[in-house]
Amino acid sequence: MLKTTALAMVLGLGVAWSSGAVAQETLKIGVILPYSGPFADAANQLQAGIDLYIAEHGDEVAGRKIELIKRDTGGPAPDVARRLAQELVVRDNVDILAGFALTPEALGAAEIATEAQKLMVVMNAATSVITEQSPYIVRTSVTIPQVNYAFGTWAYEQGVREAYTLVADYGPGIDAETSFAKGFTEAGGTIVGADRTPVANPDFSAYVQRVADADPEAVYIFVPGGAQPAAIGKALVDRGLSPPDIKVLGQGELTHPEALESMGETARGIITTFHYTLERDDPLNKAYVDGYTAANNGREPDLFSIGGYDGMHLIYEAVKATNGDTSGDALIEAAKGMAWDSPRGPMSIDPETRDVIQTVYIREVQEVDGELQNVIVHEIPNVKDPLHGAAQ
Amino acid sequence: MISQIVIVLFDGFAFGMLLFLLSVGLSVTLGMMNFINLAHGAFGMFGGYVAVTVMRQLGLPFLVALPLAFIAMAVLSVMIERTLFRRLYKAGELNQVLFTIGVVFVAAAAATFIFGTVQQVIILPDWLRGSVEIGGIRFGIYRAFIILVALIITALLVFGLERTRLGAQIRAAVDNQRMAQGLGLDVERVFAITFALGCGLAGLGGALAVEIVGLSPSFGFQMLVYVLIVVSVGGLGSISGSFAGAALLGIGDVAGKYFWPEIGSFLIYLLLVAILLVRPLGLFGKR
Amino acid sequence: MFFGLGAYFAGIISVRGWGEPISGLLMAGIFAGVIGYVVSFLITRVQHLALIMVTLGLGFLTYELANAMPWLTGGTDGLRGIRTWPIFGQFKFDLWGYTGYAYALAVLFLCFLLSRRLVNSSFGLALRGIRENVKRMPAIGADHKGHLRLIYAISASIAGLAGALMAQTTNTVALDSLSFERSADVVVMLILGGTGRLYGAILGTIIFLVARDQLAGINPQYWYFGIGILLMVVVLFMPKGILGFLARIVDRRN
Structure with a gap:
């Protein structure tokens, strides 16, 4: 009993003392x-x-x-x-x-x-x-809507009419799914299927098989960076879902350098949208x-x-x-x-x-000097987050 | 429809076999010495790092890197077992848990320090990449390779356990440790060998897993949960149990996500709870 | 798991417009306790590894459930918009954290008194009997499963209180409060201090958190190396936990 009171006093003193700087x-x-x-x-x-x-x-x-x-x-x-x-x-x-x-x-x-x-x-x-x-x-x-909304519109302009979305089941993933779908459907496209994968997902084969069954024109993918981009990329290839048979779209994490290295040749032709591109030709960069x-x-x-x-x-x-x-x-x-x-x-x-206003880059994985890189194929300058103001 | 079931079974089985390699060692050592080694996943992690490093730095082929991962982890585990873990066999379960969690922490920090936090990449030889089409179904070659390796190892383990002297000793030690000791069996030595084998297999599993699930310093924690599920569902101290548990978990996981993606992530946990409530000792557990 | 349940409960009623802290705390405790009692019927069926795994499995189920119900829990973004009213309409939860600190300390003190009463009651004696020998308790006519269920519900309710405290003092609740890591931390603290002792839990918590705070302050990237070493040293040299170790030194002196 006494011990506890003493303890409480010591702890209390600690707080008072530390706030006096x-x-x-x-x-x-x-x-x-x-x-x-x-x-x-x-x-x-x-x-x-x-x-x-x-x-x-x-x-x-x-x-x-x-x-x-x-x-x-x-x-x-x-x-x-x-x-x-x-x-x-x-x-x-x-x-x-x-x-x-x-x-x-x-x-x-x-x-x-x-x-x-x-x-x-x-x-x-x-x-x-x-x-x-x-x-x-x-x-x-x-912001995720910033890069993906414009990407959805662009994809339609490129002639894609049907897309399947596969995103990680958490805030950013759902944002990506919504904003890509919004940009894409507002332009006139159709989302033929949408699945969400658990955030800590060790094996993608089941989800990728579902995409393969639907056989869409394009598949849009959002997964957190780290191990998942390479894992899902390889799962896609195992099912024969790789360009040019199908358009693989995604946010930039999908083709970051480690993922590219791991996917190798099969990454060729994947199209991603992002705000930063490592290989962008610019003295500052x-x-x-x-x-x-x-x-x-x-x-x-x-x-x-x-x-x-x-x-x-x-x-x-x-x-x-x-x-x-x-x-x-x-x-x-x-x-x-x-x-x-x-x-x-x-x-x-x-x-x-x-919030940040910036250029959105759309890049395609191509071979440059014998190495696979994200090559910028389109730029959309001064993009604002499309969701701000929409909520009010 | 049939082709979908086939492909789900195939993918699930391959994932399950990966889990089997990672967990069989823990199952046997737990059943034998009642030693709860939560650091088992850490051996898998370092196995992966060994494979990646020898392939990158020394340019060794993948098929050489795999056995190297096995050997390196077996040697490392014997060193750790002799110096640290053996002091804990008589300690309580909670102390074992605490100590091995400490080991996991240290291992994760060491991996961060040596290899950095970056995701490691393994470059497969060309003949393991891509897929083959049989009867209109595409099978991933690498997954088939994993299944093959796991089946060979299972066969070796079962043969070793049933037919060799060491196998008989291990079985005796699992069934009744005191009795085995009473009959003059050097249980500690048998255990050290089993431990090394188990950790070696975890290292091999880790090396094989890099391609499927990636490798970073948090690998030890991530895989721990799956490994524990396999061990408890399969039952302690049983190779066939681990095999069945891992296959069930892998197939259940993939099938659940394929057929009911909305509840896919629940399914394995539901399965786990249900199985353990009906059979608290696991599917093949003896005690 | 119950920590998270309590946290979400307190958080959700606050979002839905009831931010009075003390009643919210009590309701969260009762809620967690009731769930704990229901779950205990499952838990008492199994032992050892199966016990650990069933609890873990249930924990993951709750986690996935909370993740799958973003309309209720906010999903991975966490629950937002928690507003806790001032205690007794007087003391606001301010930036400096004095109120939150005093509040948490008061709740800890009450819980501690309660636990002490419990340990020294006849119910506590029965529990100790179960700890010493599970098989003998039914033999002397004690309903050991009933006792276990009750204590499980009580501890769930205390965990729920803790969760509610966190929700109220930080105004945030997210999935990590239901996570495996959170449970693992608690177990580590407990063993560190010494299991089966009330003071052990408090001491273990203080040591673990202070060590983590200090080590992480020195180097945020590798702090868990230090924690790992600490855990290993404690097990090797103080197998009964830090408190057990201290108690032995005191015994020797006397």
């Missing part, structure tokens, strides 16, 4: 990412993008030294993300919250950004609604890719890296614009309408939705 000269950025667990690779690639930007641009901006405080959520864990955001604000006195690879985590932490009035930079999580959750959120990655691979043992940047890189760019420029004022209100005002040339191409922040 004072603001310092350094600019503290709290980075919340799933550094461990199934999404660790995303977190590491994003972190490498952040690190590259700091290495290139120095760790001082507007007279303030940048200090990153990294926190691990261990997977899709919104309550952990929220708690970490709270601790970062209260205990570590961070000026800016950043990171957020996964939608649930961004949603979990949004409320903290509002309450603490801190700028929150979402560097990956790609569900539309995120930026609507707090007036302090700005996004530097991509070349320099970025070279710098990145040099700093990461030859590993190439991907969508996570570019989100982190541009996220840091936004923070640097915003802090410069406010002359070191790091209040959430000042920073978010500075971020609104900001436009710059990124390695991904021209991009800007929509002043109304605080």
Whole structure:
């Protein structure tokens, strides 16, 4: 009994003591990412993008030294993300919250950004609604409807009339399914079948067989990055579902470099839509890719890296614009309408939705100098997220 | 319709055989020593890494990489068994669980440190890629290869267990450990050999699995659940049990997802709960 | 699993417009307890590995169920729009977390008192009898399955309370509260502290969480290496858990 009371007092004291710190000269950025667990690779690639930007641009901006405080959520864990955001604000006195690879985590932490009035930079999580959750959120990655709605329209224009959709059964997958189908059917196409696979799916053969049975003109695929793109790609080939017999469409993760390597020759002809293309011929992008691979043992940047890189760019420029004022209100005002040339191409922040506006690239896997690459076949500039405003 | 059933059976069986290789070792060691080794999946993971690394760095062919994964894991497991695990045979179940979870954590961190978080890729030789068409049905060549390997290994295991001296010793040790010891059998030595074999097979399974499910540092955790399901459904200490359990799980999983995609992910768990409630010892469990 | 059920229950009633924390907490506890009692009829049929696997299987089923019902649970995005009203209409859940902290501490304290009462009651004695020897209890006329079912329901209800607490203090609930990893963490904490002891659970939790917080603060990429080593060391050198180890040292002194 006595022991418990004593324990309670010790714990209580601990909290009171830790909250008494004072603001310092350094600019503290709290980075919340799933550094461990199934999404660790995303977190590491994003972190490498952040690190590259700091290495290139120095760790001082507007007279303030940048200090990153990294926190691990261990997977899709919104309550952990929220708690970490709270601790970062209260205990570590961070000026800016950043990171957020996964939608649930961004949603979990949004409320903290509002309450603490801190700028929150979402560097990956790609569900539309995120930026609507707090007036302090700005996004530097991509939204799923942004790349897929236009893709659906484009597919119809290319002469595809019937498509089958196969997406991972979680928020982003369902978003992709909806927005692709919307773009496609509004243009006049028909969705002949739709299936959803479990997020942690070890074996795709059953679903792919269902697609093969339906024998559609095209199949649209969305799966989370990592092992799944290669796995589903190979399952498709095993069933004879590969270009040119059938059009295989998907979001960019499907043909990221590791997946291409693993699929080999069979990946040829797959068409994907994305906001960042590794091989895009552009001096800025070349320099970025070279710098990145040099700093990461030859590993190439991907969508996570570019989100982190541009996220840091936004923070640097915003802090410069406010002359070191790091209040959430000042920073978010500075971020609104900001436009710059990124390695991904021209991009800007929509002043109304605080969401990213950028070029959508449609790419086809082709052979270039004996290697399979994503070659850009079409560009759609200045695409906004089609869902913002639609909900209101 | 018939061709669809055939293809679902084929794919499910191939996936099941992968699970069989990954889990048979755990089943036998659990049945023999009551040692709950949650780190079993970690051996599968490192087996996969060994195969990937020797193929990439040394340029060895796939068929050489597979036995290397087996040998490397067998050797590694003996080292760990002799130094760490043997202290725990007399410890309680919970302590074994805690300790082996600790091992999984360390293994995952080590894999991250050495190989990075990136998904590993295995490049198959051309003759294992693609598919063949028989009677209008397309069969994946690699899946057929997995089934073949698993069947050969099952045959070897069953033969070894029934016909060799070591097999007899293992059976004796599983059936009644005290009695076997009383008869002068060096149960610890038998166990160490079994453990090495089991972990070697997990390594082989891991190497084979890279192509189907990918490989990253969280492999040990991901596969753990499937492996535990196979072991409990099949019953402890039984090769045929693991075989049947794995085949059932693989086919059930694929068939469920094919015929009822909406509830596909529930099906294996429903199956698991139902089977264990009717037969708490698993399909082939003896005790 | 019951943690998640309680969390979702508290979260969902809050989304549906009932954000009063204390009644919400109690209802979530009762809800989890009732489900726990129903499930316990299945659980008490099996033992050992089958027991673990049946509980795991049920946990996965609940997880998939929650995932398949986005209209109720928000699916993978998590439940949004939870608003918890101030406690007694006075204390708001603020950014600094004082209210949440005091609230959680108060609930912990009450649960702890309750558990202590329970352990020392005749019911607790019966449970200890079951722990020492399952076969003998029916022999002396005790309904051991009934006892087990009841304690299972009670512990489910406490887990539900914990889940509800999380939902109310963080205003978020997502699928991970139903996940295997969450259950595994709890088991690890328990064994770490020493099973079968009330204080063990508290000590184990504190050590695990502090270690994780500190290690993850030092290096977010490899912190689980440290945790793994910690677990292995504890098992090798303190087989009765940390508390059991301390108790033995104290015994020796005396």
